[in-house]
Amino acid sequence: MTSTPTSTEAPQPDAPPDPPAHGSLWSAFQPVLLRLHFYVGILVGPFLLVAAVTGLLYSVSPQLEAVVHRHELTVDDVGATRLDLADQVAAARAAHPEGQVVQVQPAATPDGTTRVVLAAADVPEGKDRTVFVDPYTAEVRGSLATYTGFLPVRWTLDDLHRNLLLGEPGRVYSELAASWLWVVVLGGVAMWVARSARRGRWRRLVVPEHTGPARRRTLSWHGVVGLVVALGLLVLSATGMTWSVRAGANVGELRTAWGWTTTYLDTTLPGAAAGEEDPHAEHRLGDGTPDAVLTAGIGVDGVLAVARDEGLRDPLRLTPPADATHAWGVAEHGGGWPSRADSIAVDPMDGAVVSRVDFADQHLVAKLAHWGIYAHMGELFGVANQVVLAGLATGLITLVVLGYRMWWQRRPTREPGFGPGPLLPPGALRAAPRALTVVVLALAALVGWFIPLFGVPLLVFLLIDTALAARHRRTTPA
DSSP states (O other), rough: OOOSSSSSSSSOOOOOOOOOTTSSHHHHHHHHHHHHHHHHHHHHHHHHHHHHHHHHEEEEEHHHHHTTTTTHHHHHOOOOOOOOHHHHHHHHHHHHHSEEEEEOOOOOSBBBEEEEEOOTTTTOTEEEEEEOTTTTTTTEEEEEEEEETTHHHHHHHHHHHHHHSSOGGGGHHHHHHHHHHHHHHHHHHHHHHHHHHHHTTTGGSSOOSSSHHHHHHHHHHHHHHHHHHHHHHHHHHHHHHHSSSSSHHHHHHHHHHHTOOOOOOOBHHHHHHHOOOOOOOOHHHHTTTTTGGGGGTTTHHHHHHHHHHHOOOOSSSEEEOOSSBBOOEEEEEEEESOOBBBEEETTTOOOOOEEEEEEEGGGGHHHHHHHHHHHHTTOSSTTTHHHHHHHHHHHHHHHHHHHHHHHHHHHSSSSTTTSOOOOOOOOOHHHHHHHHHHHHHHHHHHHHSSSSSHHHHHHHHHHHHHHHHHHHHHHHHH
């Protein structure tokens, strides 16, 4: 006897997927890929969803930062001339004598403030205290705890996205999401393209279906959205892994071994590097107080003038010498396109440029890493970059929600004729040709070694699939 659903319209069982051509490599591999895509969607989907939601929040952080911290970031009146940078730093130190100056960032816009960054003990671990000074009046507009230049609103959203505000243990979640996102994307695109090719309906690659069974419509939207955002999600996955603890360390070792490293500025003074006596050493640090270096020799204003003469453009970061054997470091810090990331080392006594690193001279892989990181942060193309990030985050949220909806629509039920049942019996890898199984496991082991949070869950998926396959064989009539 068949029960009748209570809804007015009886649900229609979805047709099984079209079988691929027999004997092809794809026909053997597709079931494996389909089961893997299913397991990842069910078990890793929540992590991807959290990463997408927090990433969506982070994509608007520059605008939130500008609103929440407007008083610190901007001046009330734009004056005709700016005070010397040394006077602005002195005003900041008068208001906040604690800690030590570790960086000075001159105002980069007419209505912007100068930032004096202090290494202070009264801020959270890993953070600095940044004092904001009006460059026209030397008025101290306030001070905030900052992290690599991020103000509280932004670094809070950044921490939420990276580790759910849980510190280092929380980074496991984001690394897991980044480690599996590329697998989900590539597998989904491959199956969606193959499905359209089998049916000869290429238009359906990018145009969702609006008729037919509910699950087929859901699948259509899932496939179209996935195809549209696929390239962007792959970029986010790759750049996200470079920040991760385990996979990121392996990426760094690989770049070092192959000579793909980023060249960083060396601020060591030539005489000090050679072990020679420095005739200016006794004057470099004045009376030995931390702030004396800011006015010794050509001073912070002289260093800024040298940087301007060398063609460096705002925004700039000026880093004082650590001791008498080091020079000032001046670096461009613009994430836009074309990238501004040149840096110079300036002798504090005579203003000589003792070292220079230009972004144009970096290795191509280092440039790609730089562009990828800034694109991931939404700073490569300004607002346009933020819009793309928001779109990708929204697309990933949509994919996860539609994926769970398909799973719910296909769930097995006790009522015959209600719900189409499982998509594919478990044990796909075991049923595949032995040669294909060996290749798949070998590639999985290699990738799993390089990306640890890919390898461990993959082993769990295989164990689950094996257990379900054994149960399926016991409960399925011969």
